Amino acid sequence: MHVLKQELRLVLVALQFLTRLPLPQLAQFDPQWLHQSARYFPLVGLLIGSGLALAFALLSWLFNPVIAALGSTACGLILTGAFHEDGFADTCDALGGSVSREKALDIMKDSRLGTYGTAGLILMLGLKVSLLASLPITLACWALIFSHSWSRWFSISLIACLPYAGDLEHAKAKPLAQHLTRTQAATALVPPLALLLGTSWLAWPWWSAALPLALMLFSSLWMSRVLKKRLGGYTGDGLGATQQLAELASYAGWFLVWAHV
Numbered sequence: 411m412h413v414l415k416q417e418l419r420l421v422l423v424a425l426q427f428l429t430r431l432p433l434p435q436l437a438q439f440d441p442q443w444l445h446q447s448a449r450y451f452p453l454v455g456l457l458i459g460s461g462l463a464l465a466f467a468l469l470s471w472l473f474n475p476v477i478a479a480l481g482s483t484a485c486g487l488i489l490t491g492a493f494h495e496d497g498f499a500d501t502c503d504a505l506g507g508s509v510s511r512e513k514a515l516d517i518m519k520d521s522r523l524g525t526y527g528t529a530g531l532i533l534m535l536g537l538k539v540s541l542l543a544s545l546p547i548t549l550a551c552w553a554l555i556f557s558h559s560w561s562r563w564f565s566i567s568l569i570a571c572l573p574y575a576g577d578l579e580h581a582k583a584k585p586l587a588q589h590l591t592r593t594q595a596a597t598a599l600v601p602p603l604a605l606l607l608g609t610s611w612l613a614w615p616w617w618s619a620a621l622p623l624a625l626m627l628f629s630s631l632w633m634s635r636v637l638k639k640r641l642g643g644y645t646g647d648g649l650g651a652t653q654q655l656a657e658l659a660s661y662a663g664w665f666l667v668w669a670h671v
Contacts, residue, residue: 423447424454428562430491448590449598452563456601459558462486463551470547479542482554483535494565497650498534499527504647505640506530514640515576518647534654541661549668552609553622557660560602560623563595564630565653568644570595572634575643618671622663629659 419436424447426433462482469478487495504514506526517524523531542550569590609619633652637644644652 419443420447421450421453424450425457428454428493429458429489431489445590446594448566448569449594451566452559452598453601455562456555456559456605458486458489459555461489462558463554466542466554467547467551470550475543475545475547475550476539478547479539479550482542483539494650494653495531495534497647498654499523499531500647501651502530503527505636511575511641515645518576518645534658537658538661541658541665544665545661545668549664553661553664556605556609556619556622556664557626557657559605560626560660561653561656563598563602564626564656565649566590566598567595567630568634568637568649568652572638573643574645575637575641575648576645614667618667621667621671622660625659625663626656629655 420443422433422436423439423443425431427444427447428451462485465485466478466482469481473481500518500520503520503524503526504517506524509517542553545553606619609615630652633648633655634644637648641648
């Protein structure tokens with residue numbers, strides 16, 4: 411019973427960290443809970459994606475796919491507080507130009523939005539909306555659920571593979587920045603893997619998810635290489651950028667599967 415209570419507490423911590431939902435505050439908080447809750451980030455992504463899929467389906471019924479794509483994307487920004495989008499924009503600003511590692515890290519700490527960040531956000535959000543609006547409603551809803559869960563797993567997997575590159579004393583989430591074992595990363599795979607079985611609900615064979623996953627893997631490996639080369643490791647903003655690129659790659663993959671397979 412105690413174990414179950416602790417795991418439910420970690421799910422609540424993950425929800426509080428990744429969303430802006432009005433959740434009850436914990437009477438006590440141990441910073442290590444945030445580190446331990448990382449294994450539930452893909453589960454939270456599944457919940458977020460499910461909510462956005464519901465919004466997409468409702469808006470498609472009331473209006474059209476373009477409005478549905480715009481509306482569900484807006485819902486995602488509100489639900490998460492543009493948490494990952496902010497990291498993506500900061501990463502674009504920091505790595506868009508040819509600056510030193512120290513300067514790039516300083517740019518990431520700056521709350522102001524620069525040219526690279528603005529352009530990156532416009533392109534990112536525009537591509538997401540365009541791809542979702544181009545998919546059949548059922549597949550678009552599935553892509554939202556699938557992508558939000560898997561992209562968060564690819565994001566946290568960088569913690570297990572790379573050292574932390576920023577200033578640990580000023581990290582937004584010190585325990586999360588310190589450590590994530592590969593065993594914990596593997597545990598976090600359970601919800602995303604369960605989604606592969608759900609692909610049959612669309613009357614698609616489970617292996618149809620291979621292309622979206624391959625593109626997500628490629629984008630994450632590329633992001634890992636860039637972060638390691640430019641910064642020497644990952645940062646919180648880099649994790650957000652990885653999630654955003656993996657999510658976009660998944661939408662592109664599902665579009666290619668629908669259009670050409």
